[in-house]
Amino acid sequence: FPLPWMPAxxxxxxLELASRPPAPTAINPxxxxxxxxxxxxxxxxxxVVAIICYSPTLRTPMFVLVGSLATAxxxxxxxxxxxFVFQYVIRSETVSLLTVGFLVASFAASVSSLLAITVDRYLxxxxxxxxxxxxxxLCIHTMLVGTWGxxxxxxxxxxxxxxxxxxRSVCSVVRPLTKSNVTLLSxxxxxxxxxxxxxxxxxxxxxxxxxxxxALQQHFLxxxxxxxxxxxxxxxxxxxxxxxxxxxxxxxxxxVGDPDYPSVYTYATLLPATYNSMINPIIxxxxxxxxxxxxxxxxxxxxxxxxxxRSRSPSDV
Numbered sequence: 573f574p575l576p577w578m579p580a581x582x583x584x585x586x587l588e589l590a591s592r593p594p595a596p597t598a599i600n601p602x603x604x605x606x607x608x609x610x611x612x613x614x615x616x617x618x619x620v621v622a623i624i625c626y627s628p629t630l631r632t633p634m635f636v637l638v639g640s641l642a643t644a645x646x647x648x649x650x651x652x653x654x655x656f657v658f659q660y661v662i663r664s665e666t667v668s669l670l671t672v673g674f675l676v677a678s679f680a681a682s683v684s685s686l687l688a689i690t691v692d693r694y695l696x697x698x699x700x701x702x703x704x705x706x707x708x709x710l711c712i713h714t715m716l717v718g719t720w721g722x723x724x725x726x727x728x729x730x731x732x733x734x735x736x737x738x739x740r741s742v743c744s745v746v747r748p749l750t751k752s753n754v755t756l757l758s759x760x761x762x763x764x765x766x767x768x769x770x771x772x773x774x775x776x777x778x779x780x781x782x783x784x785x786x787a788l789q790q791h792f793l794x795x796x797x798x799x800x801x802x803x804x805x806x807x808x809x810x811x812x813x814x815x816x817x818x819x820x821x822x823x824x825x826x827x828v829g830d831p832d833y834p835s836v837y838t839y840a841t842l843l844p845a846t847y848n849s850m851i852n853p854i855i856x857x858x859x860x861x862x863x864x865x866x867x868x869x870x871x872x873x874x875x876x877x878x879x880x881x882r883s884r885s886p887s888d889v
Contacts, residue, residue: 610652617646644681645849677727818848
């Protein structure tokens with residue numbers, strides 16, 4: 573969550589919120605890349621949000637969670653754009669602090685929504701017979717309330733005083749967040765990543781067990797079943813691998829990094845983390861057949877079909 577780039581202690585450059593009168597500042601290329609990333613993120617996810625809101629058929633629990641993820645990523649993209657504006661156009665300590673809280677809440681909601689989608693996929697396989705029930709809807713709504721409630725609280729922490737504006741000794745690699753604040757955020761990410769890893773392992777076991785049961789019923793495992801199973805497991809590995817590769821470097825660096833280190837290390841780990849919000853709509857939305865059909869209807873208005881589309885199960889990977 574970058575803030576104005578300016579000299580810090582020891583002569584090293586560091587992400588730091590300006591607390592002095594604004595002065596002409598050279599534009600940092602890293603900030604430009606983050607702004608460009610935010611613009612791409614906002615555009616991609618705005619389309620997903622518009623499609624889900626526009627299409628009355630996209631109201632299943634799976635699409636509600638995908639909509640939550642897209643909304644969180646859309647807000648994160650807008651936050652990156654606003655952060656750039658407030659760095660170089662409207663330099664204000666209060667506004668910049670609010671922007672940091674907004675970014676923390678948005679990215680926390682994005683990561684939490686990914687966990688909720690993983691839980692939903694697991695439930696759709698584990699409780700396949702009762703998945704489309706009122707109990708599932710209640711569970712989804714509970715997860716959504718918890719996701720956004722916790723994310724909002726995390727975003728309010730630096731705004732309500734958990735920052736290092738008045739005590740530079742407790743600053744983290746991402747000023748004005750304190751070391752204890754980013755440690756809490758990183759620990760939360762590690763917990764979510766471990767839970768997702770466990771759930772995806774269980775999902776792989778269920779998928780393989782289903783394939784084995786089909787093979788026993790048909791007395792042999794057909795090539796199509798083998799290909800489908802292999803594709804499903806590979807997709808799950810790509811999803812989890814993409815998530816881990818995007819966020820793990822930044823989460824680890826927030827724990828082990830020192831505020832005196834050059835800011836290039838923070839930028840180099842933060843930028844890939846933003847790419848996760850750019851990849852999410854491709855993985856969770858644009859690959860879905862119903863969303864693809866809705867895109868045709870929304871943007872072209874010329875795709876007419878009498879074929880009824882059934883809502884795909886979230887277990888379809």
